[in-house]
Amino acid sequence: MSSASLPGSASEYWDKYRPHRGAEPQTRPPADRFDWTGVPGTGPGAEVLGGPRTALDLGPAEGENAAFLARSGVDVVGVDFSPVQVARARAFWHDLPSLLFVQAEACTFLDTEGERQFDAVYSTWGAVWFTDPEELFPRVLRRLTPGGVFAFSHREPATGTYGAQPMGGRWLEGRETELTVRRWQHTAEQWADTLKRHGFTDIDAQVVPSPEAGALGTLLVRGRG
Secondary structure (H helix, E strand, C coil), rough: CCCCCCCHHHHHHHCCCCCCCCCCCCCCCCCCCCCCCCCCCCCCCCCHHHHCCEEEEECCCCCCHHHHHHHHCCCCEECCHHHHHHHHHHHHHHCCCCCCCECCCCHHHHHCCCCCEEEEEEEEECCHHHHHHHHHHHHHHHHHEEEEEEEEECCCCCCCCEEEEEECCHHHHCCCCCEEEEEEECCCCHHHHHHCCCCCCEEEEEEEECCCCCCCCCCEEEEEC
8 A cells, every 4th residue: 555644654554454364375366357346246347447558556455456457468567655565466476577566655656757657547445545636646647648547446435434534553453552544535526526626537436336235335436647
């Protein structure tokens, strides 16, 4: 994961975000489908990205989606805030030469890549959820090839929990004091307005319903540069 304006200790949060399965060799995920929702087999897949040749994954964690694209012939860079997540992803997908994982904060990475651009920039429950869009979106737009796709997903917000919201992590950390990070979440309409204001076009924002009755769905947003 990655986030601008987080305290330095926030990397500790993301180091432990996905359960570490112990010291034994870990089995890598199958990466047999691009997943926006976190619920296998639900919602759209990689077609949302429009068939890119190059892609940037902001906050890939274990890297399943990035690996799926790389196996499909896309050159992919995954940028994650957590050195633990990056090390795990590199170990899982070391055999994919078109996939590179970089440990960096998302906005810093976008600021330091010279003139490099990508056909698609995406985030699945990742850095876009945890980075101030006023800081992130202009940087993403500069990194997109003309007509390139910017797409992201996060959990559908509960009613009234919009804007920058604290998310505690004591249960993740096993700490005596709670470590809190912020996540930026909005309605589909609010995200669409924010993308438009930052210069994106051809915007689509929707909620993908959860297959579990009464559960929150996944908010999926896409625009073009």
